[in-house]
Amino acid sequence: MEKLIEILEEIQPNADYKNCDRLIDDEILDSFAILSIIGEIEDEFGVSVTPAEIVPENFNSAEAIWKMIEKLKEVC
């Protein structure tokens, strides 16, 4: 999780990733940021994200992104 927060802060600084749960709804992460995050997640955690996973529920908070990674790891 810490590594994930590190990635998020590097790509889109100035957001409270530990508490915010409206990253998509409040337009803190735009489509460029989402794809940059996915690129880093794939390299760092060895998972493969498909377009089907890009829904607000999976990206609205750092915790939701982490849960998605865990789920994708199981599939791998």
Place this chain on the structure above:
Amino acid sequence: MSLISMEFLLFVLTAVTGYYLIPKKYQWIWLLVFSYIYYASAGVRLVFFLVYTTVTAYAAGRLMERVEEKQKKKRVLVGCLLLNFGMLSVLKYTDFVIDNLNKIFHMNLSFWTMILPLGISFYIFQAMGYILDVYWGRCKAERNLFRFALFVSFFPQILQGPIGRYHRLSEQLYEEHAFHLRQIQYGLQLMLWGFFKKLVLADRAAVLVNQVSANYMEYTGVTVLAAVLMYSVQLYMDFSGGMNVVEGVAELFGIELDRNFKRPYFAVSITDFWHRWHITLGTWMKDYVFYPVSLSKWMGRFGKWSKAVFGKKTGRLIPISLANVIVFLLVGVWHGAAWKYIVYGLYNGLLIAAGSLLAPVYQKEKKRFHISDGSKGWRLWQISRTFILVNISWYFDIAPDLAGAFQMMKNTLTDFRFSVLRDGSLLAMGLDRLDYIILFLGCTIVFIVSVLQERGVKIRETVGRKPMVLRWLLYGLLVFGTPMFGHVMTTAGGFIYAQF
């Protein structure tokens, strides 16, 4: 049946009255019948295309749910996409291809000159979005063909959007709706606001725009610039006014459509502009083209190469920017079969890509000059800069073709004299002094409303809390003022986006 006609108002009145009188479980069937009557009123033959998309998308959805194997599912998806986008391409782009073949290879192929079925780009996009959602498991396939037919054909939105999403729209279409007076009031208010924007402002501004675009070789400098600025008014009032009417009609049935506009001329960048302008097309392209293209295998390989060559940060953004340019190329093509639209798309795509790639440079420079993102002056500069960039893109819309667009740009910089504003030239182009005053006052009203909305004020609720006399005075002004000050003679009922 134009949205701006007495027939349409009577049609809506009949549909709404019956909707709340019949047993609620039949409401969706009632809507379906009225949707097909509405579409058939434009031409019974056109219904074939609507049925074609409905049946192919419905069948593909059902088939995908029955098929277990991923590859087979993919084949069904690709088949459905090809059948529909193939048909759209043939109808929309055949003449464009023939024209280019004739020019390049000096051939003499004859044109098809087919009439494009109304709203075809909108309902095909809506149906194909559904199919992709079913494929990705975001929603379940609809089992009832007639319910699905309503999702594709819901009459207020079929001609010019907004492009609806199945998970948000379908439930509202199929559920039972009780009569609520406030809903009817809100719907009517929104329709009235839309009519005001379209009839009083868009159609009036169109007079000057049409005059200059039809005779663009004759005009230079300030006159061309005035026409482009006027087009900013025309296009926004036309499209967003049309959307207000459509949203208002849907609200009469208790249905809330996706928003297509969020005060676009307050955008601080081109990216922000596309988050505020034709939102449902932008989000459709993002979800169904931008993400799949960016996450495709070949783009992944390109991304690895780009990171190795340009470093982690820039290398990561290059493939995303490329996918973005591809998306905007498609947005351009979606707007029409002409080179000017392709360049329009490329222009927007390249600006967004450049903005993203150069973001670190901007940040550095902002720090160096102690510019704060929150400062009003900086925000005003960003809004003005974006407005200018957007207006440059309108040249491609106004001009009859690509060469005409560049010629108009050149003409703007030629013989640039502000005396044109005083010597009466602008009064000899179809609009008189009163027209300009009405345009100015009308735009000021829309501007004030937009500023209030931008600050979070909910206009209809605020108006609703005012004393009754004041409220009815306002409604009266809109009801009687719109036809009185509307440029009805030149309207002919057409909306710009209905042709796409």
